[in-house]
Amino acid sequence: xxxxxxxxxxxxxxxxxxxxxxxxxxxxxxxxxxxxxxxxxxxxxxxxxxxxxxxxxxxxxxxxxxxxxxxxxxxxxxxxxxxxxxxxxxxxxxxxxxxxxxxxxxxxxxxxxxxxxxxxxxxxxxxxxxxxxxxxxxxxxxxxxxxxxxxxxxxxx
Amino acid sequence: xxxxxxxxxxxxxxxxxxxxxxxxxxxxxxxxxxxxxxxxxxxxxxxxxxxxxxxxxxxxxxxxxxxxxxxxxxxxxxxxxxxxxxxxxxxxxxxxxxxxxxxxxxxxxxxxxxxxxxxxxxxxxxxxxxxxxxxxxxxxxxxxxxxxxxxxxxxxxxxxxxxxxxxx
Numbered sequence: 160x161x162x163x164x165x166x167x168x169x170x171x172x173x174x175x176x177x178x179x180x181x182x183x184x185x186x187x188x189x190x191x192x193x194x195x196x197x198x199x200x201x202x203x204x205x206x207x208x209x210x211x212x213x214x215x216x217x218x219x220x221x222x223x224x225x226x227x228x229x230x231x232x233x234x235x236x237x238x239x240x241x242x243x244x245x246x247x248x249x250x251x252x253x254x255x256x257x258x259x260x261x262x263x264x265x266x267x268x269x270x271x272x273x274x275x276x277x278x279x280x281x282x283x284x285x286x287x288x289x290x291x292x293x294x295x296x297x298x299x300x301x302x303x304x305x306x307x308x309x310x311x312x313x314x315x316x
Numbered sequence: 317x318x319x320x321x322x323x324x325x326x327x328x329x330x331x332x333x334x335x336x337x338x339x340x341x342x343x344x345x346x347x348x349x350x351x352x353x354x355x356x357x358x359x360x361x362x363x364x365x366x367x368x369x370x371x372x373x374x375x376x377x378x379x380x381x382x383x384x385x386x387x388x389x390x391x392x393x394x395x396x397x398x399x400x401x402x403x404x405x406x407x408x409x410x411x412x413x414x415x416x417x418x419x420x421x422x423x424x425x426x427x428x429x430x431x432x433x434x435x436x437x438x439x440x441x442x443x444x445x446x447x448x449x450x451x452x453x454x455x456x457x458x459x460x461x462x463x464x465x466x467x468x469x470x471x472x473x474x475x476x477x478x479x480x481x482x483x484x
Binding site for chain 1: 346402457
């Protein structure tokens with residue numbers, strides 16, 4: 160279960176003439192709404208800007224939720240990443256990188272043993288269906304719908 | 317200079333393995349989603365992805381915000397330097413707990429000549445300090461400490477500090 164940390168972060172990203180970058184963090188109550196975070200940002204930006212001669216290029220509002228309940232499996236390892244490729248309409252491909260894929264779900268025989276998900280495993284199939292369904296809400300960084308058709312097996316790297 | 321809303325919510329989920337090594341995966345959600353809807357969508361994606369993992373998603377962050385529309389078309393001025401910090405330390409409602417805010421590239425005109433002290437009597441400096449202390453910003457959601465304590469006043473004199481450049 161995910162629980163909120165005590166406060167959310169107001170992150171000010173600054174850049175100078177030489178592309179030097181800096182991050183200044185302030186904290187707001189976690190329960191602040193996006194509208195109120197926006198209001199605080201506007202008010203603080205107005206009083207900070209005259210003091211600086213760099214540019215505030217971005218202000219981030221970051222809410223973090225923690226899960227302290229679950230212990231990773233004994234065999235859990237972050238050394239591998241599943242490169243899950245998805246496509247839409249047969250043309251647009253995007254990648255989803257998932258760390259620590261469960262090796263129990265890899266193919267065990269053939270040329271792709273250990274490097275592809277076993278699509279004959281019902282658990283894998285239902286997990287991919289759930290993930291594809293959940294990805295309907297996801298967009299690419301440019302705002303386009305994220306592809307949801309899974310390229311069978313993916314690749315473990 | 318104008319701030320515009322970022323087009324997406326950025327979600328970053330951190331996966332821990334048995335040895336507490338951390339890696340993350342990320343994805344984007346439309347900024348049109350409300351905060352509540354975005355958290356629901358994020359947790360749905362994370363739960364589906366977690367089925368395939370034998371690490372544990374120990375935290376996730378939801379990042380929204382704004383960006384400066386005039387950058388990089390309009391560059392910062394020649395004398396700007398983010399390693400020249402204006403360091404402000406504030407008291408909080410919890411005795412002994414302080415909040416440090418480092419403003420990058422503090423304009424040197426606010427520094428008292430012959431010292432590294434930032435002039436609190438200057439109206440711009442005073443306005444910034446007052447805004448951080450003010451508990452009325454954003455319908456009462458003014459800056460607080462990391463544990464949520466109210467910021468109550470300035471602690472000592474704010475100073476200009478130079479950080480060592482990592483670029484040489």
